[in-house]
Amino acid sequence: MRRAHAAVIGAAETTEMGKLPHMSQLQLHADAALNAIADAGLKPSDIDGIATAGETPESLALYLGITPSWIDATGVGGCSFLMHVRHAVAALESGHCKHVLITHGESGRSRVAAAGFPHPIAGSLPQQFETPYGTFGPPTMFTLPVLRFLKERGYEQEDLARVAVVQREWAALNPRASQKTLITVDDVMASKMIAYPFRMLMCCLVTDGGGALVLSAADRAADLHARPVYVIGTGESVEGNMISQMEDFSSSKAFRVSSRNAFSDAGITHGDVDHLMIYDAFAHLPLYGLEDLGFCARGEAAAFIREGHTRPGGRLPVNTNGGGLSYMHSGMYGMYALQESIRQMRGIAPAQVEGAKISVAHGVGGMFAASSTIVFANEKP
């Protein structure tokens, strides 16, 4: 049975996004946080729960002047913020706090007071058995399973390119998107080689920005915001921190576990979903996501995209902000997937899906290391 676990009563991104050398990473968190708290009609002193990744709850508490009675510092990469939503739901339901602030900010491009991509600890298993072979960062690790995936599914490299092409169509409708010029499959295939088979336009942007959410109990949400967005289902899982040890190179175990639990928790079927966000650090992720979340049978995701079902006007609009490939990608993109789901549920997205009632945001952390899924609804069940 469907039930509202909690509600988003505040949501906002940083005032500016893109190249922001005049802002430190912590200030990006704070800028988004103050925007989201204002959207909720609250003051920082009303916040009694803090969840964040990249920065720490301590740094946020001090900087914003908040004394929390509940914190969550889950940091598993880009989907941490989706997990924060899941954990916040549990905290609100158990009465640990009343108003949870979740923040993300990342000086991914300008690198002002930013940690950078974490290198494995000396002596850790990835450091011993992966790093010596030249796996420096996501472009050479997140991509490593993909030739296997393409072979097992019978997909072509052009199917990866088409993901970027369709997302650019969405970005063209979004004034805040970093890249809005329409591109073709040929453009993608002619772009600079990064790590074969991945070319530049199959890889995410590198930008500065942030976003924040305020969550409260569902019962009073309608008094706190004109358009509360309800959390009706959540899921999470991890598989492991070594891409070489991923059990099945053509399917993410964490995607399957997280999404199955979120759908079951929400009491929805795939046909109920009006809008879908699949974290796209690289162009293969929407293909894995469509299959592992169960929207497409194995081997059918590429045709689903080729036939136009995920593009503007399609029956399953996916990554309607333009995604990490064209909208923005500061490093831990999950917050922006959540923000777009919430805009769609509020009816205020630049590329609004008319009449959308249920949105699913699905995130990844690390290189298929972690995953979390959130199901939103704009009507209280």
Added chain:
Amino acid sequence: MKTGRPLPVPTPETAHFWEGTRLGELRLQACRDCGHTYFPPRPFCPSCASKKVEVLRASGRGTLHSYVISHLPAPGFEPPYTIAVVKLEEGPKMLTNIVGTPCDPALLRLDDPVQVTFETMNEQITLPMFTIAGGTR
């Protein structure tokens, strides 16, 4: 031999593996209770949690499971270079470099047979790498 490549820092649980590569052996572990053969090293079976595990010498044969050809600058590497995952005959997967074959997708076909080779980095560390079996070296 390239210099500047980041080298593994062995731990008590992995010492046998790096001793093996110095001797020209690729060592895996197997469970005496359930028979599971596994990698990376740990002193218990990840399948059944038994501590009755033994070190075994792998054949060094496997197949090319997946790879990327990196064109990015990296300390100790001259791009392009091939980062691969091989599937060993005994079952486990292992990340490695393919050496002795040009970085050309036409010459790097998935499921091609591969063979281990050992590259000495210094007195302590010898890295296992793989060649395409039958390829030129």
